[in-house]
Amino acid sequence: MAHIDYYLTTLSPYVYLAGTRLEEIAARHGATIRYKPVDTTALFGRTGGQVLADRHQARKDYRLQELRRQSAKAGLKLDPQPMFWPTNGAPSNYAVIAAQAAGGGDLGALVHGFGRACWAEGRDIAEDSVIRDVLAAAGFDPGIADRGLLMAAETYATNLEEAVAAGVFGAPFYVVGDEKFWGQDRLADLDAHLSGKL
Numbered sequence: 001m002a003h004i005d006y007y008l009t010t011l012s013p014y015v016y017l018a019g020t021r022l023e024e025i026a027a028r029h030g031a032t033i034r035y036k037p038v039d040t041t042a043l044f045g046r047t048g049g050q051v052l053a054d055r056h057q058a059r060k061d062y063r064l065q066e067l068r069r070q071s072a073k074a075g076l077k078l079d080p081q082p083m084f085w086p087t088n089g090a091p092s093n094y095a096v097i098a099a100q101a102a103g104g105g106d107l108g109a110l111v112h113g114f115g116r117a118c119w120a121e122g123r124d125i126a127e128d129s130v131i132r133d134v135l136a137a138a139g140f141d142p143g144i145a146d147r148g149l150l151m152a153a154e155t156y157a158t159n160l161e162e163a164v165a166a167g168v169f170g171a172p173f174y175v176v177g178d179e180k181f182w183g184q185d186r187l188a189d190l191d192a193h194l195s196g197k198l
Contacts, residue, residue, distance in 0.1 A: 002031035002194055007163050007173040008111060009040045010092040010125055011085065013067055015172045016115025017074050018184035022174065023108035025187060029194040031176075035100050035107055036159040037093035040171050043160060047169035052086075070185065077120040084124035090156065091145070092125040095135055097155045098148030105139030113138055 008015045026033050064080050071078035092114045113134040117123040123130045132142035174181040181190045192198040
């Protein structure tokens with residue numbers, strides 16, 4: 001059975017635009033997924049990337065065009081400049097880690113719910129009330145974010161080290177053995193790889 005390490009951040013518009021396609025692909029192939037939220041600001045600094053504010057204007061302009069095109073292709077509403085972005089991604093990423101440890105809900109729906117809250121609903125995913133709402137909507141106990149805080153913080157730091165060691169440099173990033181796929185626009189390639197076609 002194939003296994004996918006999924007490196008993500010709840011703040012990424014591209015993680016949001018992935019929707020639940022990863023989960024659908026994994027289900028088709030009987031693959032397991034391990035969700036690994038990472039601090040992408042730290043990841044960029046360790047792997048030669050740049051945060052958006054430091055990028056050349058041409059790259060910023062292209063990003064806005066790409067977000068418009070990709071959201072149209074995915075059929076997902078997206079505000080390219082949401083009111084509460086950037087925000088502190090740690091609390092919602094911790095919630096994903098705590099939810100994965102606790103079980104009992106739908107992790108794909110949880111990750112997508114945070115993305116939708118940020119990029120389509122104009123909500124601040126650093127706020128406790130928003131985190132609780134998104135956890136509950138995905139079938140998790142809203143209180144797990146509080147109970148799993150220390151474990152989640154430690155795992156978040158470990159995930160960053162594992163990401164760097166695995167050659168991950170952005171999000172979403174999917175790793176299957178030695179094969180790496182960067183970006184939601186590579187999900188079809190991941191599907192083909194799991195099918196034995198790539």
